[in-house]
Amino acid sequence: MTNRHQHEHEHVHSHEHAHTHADQHEHGNKHDHQHAHACCDHGDVKMAGNVEKAIGSSDVVSLPAGASTVVYSIENMDCPTEEGLIRNKLSGMTGIVRLDFNLMQRKLTVSHTLESQEPIQAVLTSISMQAVLISEDGRSNQDAAVAPAANIANASRKWWLLGAGAIAAILAEVFTYIGSTEIASPVVLLSVFAILVSGTSTYKKGWIALKNFNLNINALMSIAVTGAIIIGQWPEAAMVMVLFSLSEAIEAMSLDRARNAIRGLMAMTPEKASVLQADGSWQELEAKSIAIGATVRVAPGERIPLDGELSKGQSSVNQAPITGESIPVAKIVGDKVFAGTINETGSFEYRVTAAQTDSTLARIIHAVEEAQGSRAPTQRFVDSFAKVYTPIVFVLALGVMLVPPLLLGLPWMVWVYKALVLLVIACPCALVVSTPVTVVSGLAAAAKAGILIKGGVYLEEGRKLKSLALDKTGTITQGKPVVTDIKLLTGEQDTVLQLAASLAGRSDHPVSGAVTSHWKTAGNGTAVFEVSDFEALTGRGVKGQIAGKWYYLGNHRLIEELKICSPTTEAVLYALEAAGKTAVIIADEQRPLAIIGVADTVRESSRQAIAELHALGIRTVMLTGDNELTAKAIAKDVGIDDARGNLLPEDKLAAINDELANHGTVGMVGDGINDAPALAKSSIGFAMGAAGTDTALETADIALMDDDLRKIPQFIRLSQRTAAILKQNIALALGIKLVFLIMAVMGIATLWMAVFADMGASLLVIFNGLRLVKSLK
Template sequence: MSGCTSDGCGCPSASISSPELLGSGESHVVYRIENMDCPTEEALIRDKLGRLPGVAELEFNLVQRTLAVTHRLPSPEPLVEALAAIGMQAVRDTLSPAGQTTVLGIAKMDCPTEEGLIRGKLIGMPGVVELDFNLVQRTLTLQHAPEALPSILAALKSLGLEAQVQGGAVGGDVSAPADPVKTNWWPMLVSGVSATASEIVYWWNGGFHWAVAALALLAIFSGGLATYKKGFIALRNRNLNMNALMSIAVTGAMLIGQWPEAAMVMFLFALAEIIEAKSLDRARNAIRGLMDLAPETATVRQPDGSWEEVPAKSVALDTVVRVKPGERIALDGEIVAGSSTVNQAPITGESLPVEKSENDPVFAGTINESGSFEYRVTALAANTTLARIIHAVEAAQGSRAPTQRFVDQFARVYTPAVFAVALATALIPPLAFGSTWIDAIYKALVLLVVACPCALVISTPVTIVSGLAAAARKGILIKGGVYLEGGRKLAVLALDKTGTITHGKPEQTDFALLVGDEQSVRRLAAGLATRSDHPVSQAIARAALEADLIPDVADFAAIPGRGVCGVIDSQTYHLGNHRLIAELGLTTSTLEKRLDKLERQGKTAVMLATQGEVLGLFAVADTVKENSRQAVAELHALGVRTLMLTGDNPHTAEAIAGQVGIDEARGNQLPEEKLETVESLLDQTGTVGMVGDGINDAPALARADIGFAMGAAGTDTAIETADVALMDDDLRKLPAFLRLSRTTAGILTQNIAFALGIKAVFIALTFTGHATMWMAVFADMGASLLVVFNGLRLLRK
């Protein structure tokens, strides 16, 4: 039993320290320092400012060249003077903390090539603070100075990328992914026919003919004009991306007379680009499908009692909405009239419909099956459970998984390295060994094609997004690729008992009167129990003989991990567990025997006591969820050790753990002790997970490598703070998450191995003289398509 603490009634209480507020004499200032761009300057500044009296905290951002200082100085002038003394010219950044966040939709940004180009253009621009890319949704979230937006849009336009402002990143409506660019297939048809005709004429004529060059140029400019434009922009911005490399390779092939090959290379590249974009749309549609779950309109009761269909976005809180059989529910709410069965699979992944009646919650996007009912709206369209799920999935897509970060870093080194090798291949053999220039340049052009890291880079985000979307469909909300990928390493899983392994709705099973009158003792216990929201207290309250006789309680206080106390009729009473009674010094050998017997039966003993004696003994038992044993068995089969942490006594913990097959149980665990247990596991084992459903589990959930929140549907805090949120109370989603994580990791490994293997093979074939340019393009873009399709397999799971 837990809640707020107080010592007004003389109860034991836990001290809670309030965090120090910024307003208590502290100020915050941000400086932009143009000549601070490496750890050397950071160390110099940290040493100088750290010795200034009144400087509380320094936060460096070397990428943005900003320094945030929290201080207690009368004015920030000493900071500027100290920085100037070490040669650092600091300019006050008026952006922070009053900056602006804008979401831009960029229809032509759908692969890392465009991301790299945009990042190189915008990073370092005045007023640009942070960039957050979401390639699947084709959005760029910017943190910037308000006056910087026009120049940002102009910079994007100079890259050939039109951007549309979609709104703020936080607190706005859920916006659909940017619509894909419509493909005009006629230029591609002309390009393919012309490239093929150029090859035929070349072989028919036995060599070069003016018609070969004419057909090749027609193929190149009908199918590859967009590639040339993008390549020119990239080179102008000193960016060796895929379009720049392909433009150089095709131009080089034409200059050395390889017209048919140049035409075929450009056609195959442009065709593969289109097919790849269409394939990526499948991953985007997985998120678009979530957005389409909630209907755009709702039938709302008007002030005069009539019903009118209105847009769901315009419906206010506490409005009454009517739902007919077969309709999708438009908004979150609470039923006020009627009953039905509702298919909640889109939110929770439950396989069977759920019975709903008055006072039961309903969620946007779920399907009303049999009956008709009316419900009161409890969340606006932008804040429904479905909207929060979509926001969480979108945010998770933007985060980089470990493998993706490795691939991005590798690609940044790989492309310039291969370009340097290609340049050396073109120059060194003819100059040093007398090789022909044509052969050397041709090999260099083949290497330029191989230098495109597209297959490698695109494989990870598609796989991660597919995994996140597949999990969301099953009612598993994963808050980032780092958790999806990291779940495969889970070695030990700590689980809370109440509400996680058990239903969390215990019932009173036993009562024993120790002192006084039975009705009076029950009445006093009910008075304290009704003031607590703990399930054990609620069980005692439900078992009260006469609800109308429940007394008033003064100075009520909850004692975390122990129980509650309060004053009734000028007398202080305690209602709590074995630990509380022991701390009050009221245990006896006879009482200990009775408690031991109950606890060995898996029951929780609760006692009513005054300051001097125990008046009554209550026993409460919780029932184990039907799926808990199966879930634990599946976890063990996956090689995960299980540990149960509960505030109940050790005997009850052992009894419940034995029922479901958990490896180890620890009782009498206060919130801080659960945290200590998780920390000790982190020191001893690999990846540690924690599963819980209550506020008292929050510290341990936050400290674990992966925190799992149970029954998160409709719960703002769980969705926003958990690493993984299980939308219903089915523990079997835990092994499902682990299997998905392991499958995702396997596909990532396959894609990386395949992409790098293709590169290695063609680099070797290039130096042996067996690789041609069109073969390199076909293999490279074919590899891109294969890794995309391999990643999309997760959507079928």
């Protein structure tokens, strides 16, 4: 890029940037290694900082040499109750370096220095965690997929048992209501049956928790039910256990809706595809077995099974699952297609460019699942609060049970009952589950709209953005120069354009490509002239002989050197350059024949996006390597507040530092490759067109899967809604707890009312959080 700025008078230099950008988008894989070095060459951009941003956490732990990593799927790790139990049991174990929990995906990642993972598995088994090893040091366990199959049958059995227990508990209450005592034989038998069929697993979990000195909801509920039995409240004990089990079952179903918000994308890729064979025939094969380079045929209405590049035919493709675009995109030979998208019209063939496990859709799903494992700021606060809250309420319950009877001589049974109600209310499950459900719902909503957010921390931070820096080429503009003006000076326009296209066709410069492309349309298929003695004139243009006569195609400097520049030519050149366009002159040895204006056109969505950002109170600034005139012209056209041109990567980095110092939270929008230092330094880095480049998908904090800048205001509004729902959920959870704490102390609340309150609070925050899933539709 440095060479691009060595010649101040080379007006074509802006499009060398465009060429570089286009090449890197087309060959993203090739540049991954170069990008990695580019990020490390700048002192202000440290790799540790990038890692920290990637996982969305401030507590980055360096693993010791020789450490291994294992990943478990734990089907009964449903909420922070199980996480706390596992953490307490494993964290004190010798050789355990780090524990990472992903409750929404029911995954536990353990980094350790043990000789094998068996001791970890043994500990998990000892606390009744159904742990299945799914990955060890990056190697997948092929048997892991079959482990959860039995869960469907188990779920059905649990619902039948729960129904039987509910009937028994209701009958026990009815017998009491019509005149039986709480300790009458039919009432006790029905209550025992209800407790056994609905609460056995709760008692098992509660006993394990108490053995490990962990006051989770199962321990609290076991104590409460046992206490109710001791004081002779058999029907209420049964009803409490049934209601608690029912609340757990409904909560698990509700959480599965959040878990499946992203998993549903996996169903979008067909399992089989029609593949061309060596003998020319077509055969249906499993998509997972199809090799890169194979030719696949897709009929109208079918989903595309694998990523690839169109090799024959044309069609329009609905890319909404990948990019969130509502309008189908026209595809011709050479265009990319993505797994999971829908072929709308014509039949076509394409060459596979990625295996099923490495498709763009698969990488999106993987990235969002990883993002769910990183804790957002609100979630970290709530988790810390819950660790203090539960012991405090437990001590309060002990005080309520002991102080009035011992010091004031009040009845034991009354105050023991009040203490049991407090124990039920003490569960922080609704409070703790409110944040991950809300964050996951926001991540899912964004992914379905073509906005890939790498962690809850960025989802929460988006609403705080005060300034947004944007690269020009490929971000605000198309990244592809086109002919915008033709100023004929002498001769016939068609002939002059044909001469220009003849010379341009021999050059690989992007500006020459624009001239050639224009002639293909304007010339109606007319062939270009034969060129002999062709020569590239470095930094100035090209020359060659056509029909024995020399012609030149180049910039202002070339015409000056040929001494054929007139005042009329100067005036046209100045007008084009002042408008931020590159001027290309076609001339013979005596005079200029025409001046062609070439420009990188502004995206249709850019003006609206900038207007929406301003409406949200966000300052905008353009950072580009193009010349100052071009930068200011484009900025004025789209309404950007500030424009800075002639910037090297280190200059963009300095500009981001300046914006951070003056405005606080600053975003940077680029292609994820050229702008790596600035993207890494910014508070939130946005990569444009991430569906077209692996590097952008991997390096940015937020990846926009298409090239639509309007997704950024969408993201900011989603961030604002997420923050509002997080506050609502915390207020709901704490408010309901507080009301029932007061009611319990006053003696108004009963045990079953406390269970209803706990269940209601949990379901309220879950369903409130799930509203985000459809918020961007």
